[in-house]
Amino acid sequence: MRSRRVIQLALRSAAVGYVVCLILLPLSALGREALVAGPGRFVEDVTQPQALAALTLTxxxxxxxxxxxxxxxxxxxxxxxxYEFPGKWxxxxxxxxxxxxxxLVAGLMIAAIYGPTGVLGAWLQDRGLAILYEKPGIVLAMLFVTMPFTIRALQPVLIELEREPEExxxxxxxxxxxxxxxxxxxxVLPGLLTGVFLTFVRALGEFGAIVIVAGNIPMKTQVASVYVYGEIESYNPRGATSVSIAILAVSFLALVLLERLTRPPGERMPALLRPRGRAPMTVAS
Structure with a gap:
């Protein structure tokens, strides 16, 4: 009995230490760096025009x-x-x-297709539809890197879903x-919410594909992650960390909301999201 308690304590300590070392300590260091000059300077860094434009676009x-x-x-x-169809696998x-x-490879693929030298990109450009170095290119890059989240979150829920209500x-x-x-x-709302929120927070932090397709034009196609990289190269670490903290705050709030909406088994979802005329929904264990 005592050995079991020792093992459980060791496992809990390992889990907590793992999260603290990999997430909490780096976040604490980043927050300290952003707020070392005071909250006023943090707000000033985040609300200066170029940073605010990058955050808004992101x-x-x-x-x-x-x-x-x-x-x-x-x-x-x-x-x-x-559905079953040829090539489904x-x-x-x-x-x-x-x-x-x-x-980065994803960005290169998008640039090869939709760039001015690509067949599709040239065809669209001739009709006044620019993709590369414009907002549609950023959305395409985000769509590519986040595609699996919603699909993979929904598939197991759909597999376990009873077909009787549909019939x-x-x-x-x-x-x-x-x-x-x-x-x-x-x-399947809990699975859908999980996929949607994970898509959102992953898109907020995308860098590699966007840096290829966006062109990094300040006030136009510069997203927050590329702005942070530029500030680091410009020897402005405080400005970079301030915008990073802003993005992290939005991501954390989104994940907290996700946790609130998809509660553990046995707890009810908020009435606003509960299907009408059906029993309260719980997340499958």
């Missing part, structure tokens, strides 16, 4: 990316789980490709589209 493009994946990622997950494997390749909706005359949005989506 939030805007991350939100656009999240909305696109919330719709198309959900549809893709349903197709991969519910290959498509399913491709979903994880953004995890496997460096994001009942069909029996009552609901169309496939109505059944999908009123029965299927509410049933």
């Amino acid at each position: 939030l805007e493009t991350a939100l656009i990316t999240t909305v696109i994946h919330a719709v198309l990622g959900t549809i893709s997950a349903v197709v991969l789980v519910r 290959f498509l399913n494997a491709l979903v994880d490709l953004p995890f496997a390749i460096p994001t 009942a909706a069909f029996t009552l005359g609901a169309s496939p589209w109505t059944t999908f949005w009123t029965v299927t989506v509410p049933s």
Whole structure:
């Protein structure tokens, strides 16, 4: 009995030490660096025009990316789980490709396709639609690197989902589209929220792909991560850490909200997100 307690204590200590050393200590050092000159200087660093423009662009493009994946990622997950078609295994494997390749390579691929020398990029440019070094290029880069999150968060939930409510909706005359949005989506809401929030926080911090496709034009296509890199190169570590803390704060708040909305098993979700006419939803263990 005593040996079991010793093992449990050792495991808990290892887990806490692992998180503290890899996350809490670096975050503390970053926060100290950003606030060493006082909160006033921190606010000044974050609200100066170039930094504020970079933060605004980052939030805007991350939100656009999240909305696109919330719709198309959900549809893709349903197709991969519910339908059989030739090449499904290959498509399913491709979903994880953004995890496997460096994001700089992703940026190079986007530049090769949508750049002025690429066939598609030249065709779009002739019609006045610029992708590279514009906001659409940033969104494309974010879409590529965050593609797996929503799909992979939804797939196991869809696999375990009971089909009886959907069949009942069909029996009552609901169309496939109505059944999908009123029965299927509410049933997988915890998984969908997980994928959506992870997509958002991952898009906020993307650097490698964006630095290739955005052009780093201040006040136009400079996102927060590229701005931070530029400030470090300009020997302004306080300005870099201040913007970093701002992005980290947004990411942390998003993860706290995710934790709030997808509570542990046995706890109810907020009434606002609870499907009407159904029992309170819990997260599958």
